[in-house]
Amino acid sequence: MDTALFTAIITGLLLLFLVLGLPVAFSLGGIAVLGVVYIWGAKGMYMVAQTAYSEGTNSILTAVPLFILMANVLRTSNLADELYHMIQVWMGRLPGGLAAGTVVICAIFAAMAGISSVATVSMGLIALPAMLKRGYDKHLATGCISAGGALGILIPPSIIMIIYGTMAEVSVGKLFMGGLVPGILLALIFCVFILVRSALKPSLGPPVDEVFSFREKILALKGIFLPAALIIVVLGVIYTGAATPTEAAGIGAVGSLLCAAIQRRLSWANLKGALSSTFSLTAMVLWIVIGAVAFTHVLAYAGVSDLIKDTILGLHLSKWWIFIGIQICFFVLGMFLDPAGIIMLTTPIFVPLIMELGFDPVWFGIIFTINMEMAYITPPFGFNLFIMKAVVPKDVTLNDIYRSIIPFVILQAVCLLIVTIFPDLALFLPNFME
Incomplete structure (x- = not known):
């Protein structure tokens, strides 16, 4: 597929997902998965998992x-x-x-x-x-x-x-x-x-x-x-x-x-609240990072x-x-x-x-x-x-x-x-x- 056309499709999908109210992390990650399947087929899905592991660590x-x-x-x-x-x-x-x-x-x-x-x-x-x-x-x-x-x-x-x-x-x-x-x-x-x-x-x-x-x-x-x-x-x-x-x-x-x-x-209650809030916010940040890095790899390859x-x-x-x-x-x-x-x-x-x-x-x-x-x-x-x-x-x-x-x-x-x-x-x- 022509790079310009691929860019237009990727941009259109991203805008559509964001307008529909999907979280940024899943919008980017979802497009990355579609791009990987289109470019490499199902066998390329291992790269998404590899990206998630490398960024998470x-x-x-x-x-x-x-x-x-x-x-x-x-x-x-x-x-x-x-x-x-x-x-x-x-x-x-x-x-x-x-x-x-x-x-x-x-x-x-x-x-x-x-x-x-x-x-x-x-x-x-x-x-x-x-x-x-x-x-x-x-x-x-x-x-x-x-x-x-x-x-x-x-x-x-x-x-x-x-x-x-x-x-x-x-x-x-x-x-x-x-x-x-x-x-x-x-x-x-x-x-x-x-x-x-x-x-x-x-x-x-x-x-x-x-x-x-x-x-x-x-x-x-x-x-x-x-x-x-x-x-x-x-x-x-x-x-x-x-x-x-x-x-x-x-x-x-x-x-x-x-x-x-x-x-x-x-106190235990304060520490529990701080840890709970930390887990939630960290998970949100890491999901965004994982989805975005996978998205970036697709953009770079294409x-x-x-x-x-x-x-x-x-x-x-x-x-x-x-x-x-x-x-x-x-x-x-x-x-x-x-x-x-x-x-x-x-x-x-x-x-x-x-x-x-x-x-x-x-x-x-x-x-x-x-x-x-x-x-x-x-x-x-x-x-x-x-x-x-x-x-x-x-x-x-x-x-x-x-x-x-x-x-x-x-x-x-x-x-x-x-x-x-x-x-x-x-x-x-x-x-x-x-």
């Missing part, structure tokens, strides 16, 4: 369940309560201080978790009621939590970066370090926006009435000790080369258990990836126009698909293309992750928006949540533009790694 992907376990254990501890109390004591008197502080807490959780849901759920349950009670504008309050929670996939560790690194054959450790500065930059952009906007219009984020003594402020800092220690250890062993990201994930998982034990929250790459290069466009087109494609896909699924669909096509155009794959991975942050808060699929809807009071509608994220999506786009113009922001730390 991939040492890099072992980090995924460990970081997810780390996140789920941290969710059961009361670290979020202590961190929020610290922010309330130190920043509550500033206009918009609680909202800006909530972003800071989300950034701290991002550096401990690797996924966005932990900070979004925790702050949605703790910070949101506190801000609304103190007269904060509901759009500012919900928006800062939705956007702050999305930092979980940019500030290392990051499950999305692990999946991208596996598919693109890029160092996960360098991706982690590459996301650190842009992640902090984006958190600062959020905080500055909130503080400036609240200063210009104090009714959006009125200062709290409580006055705390210097001693109370010093005592409140104890809430940062355990998170800071865990972050320094996990990221430190990766940056120094003392441990691989997978080994660091193991250290982080054990560290999170120690944190929960110190907080006296390591020459689909090469056809698309050669077609784009044959347009003789500037590499920056191609880059912009890819980012627009990511943004549109992010409105409808999960970021993990987008990685699986696009990495085999776009990564070889951008490398041929002379772009650094580590830098491109960071740009991709920032784009996926927008996906987490962009309707209609925006995962963080669904989480927020589940935790907000009844008087906060879904339309309110959609309105709340507009300025933050714009700020994410600004950060993406800054890192695009100044690539050293993403490459400075990775370049120091061996």
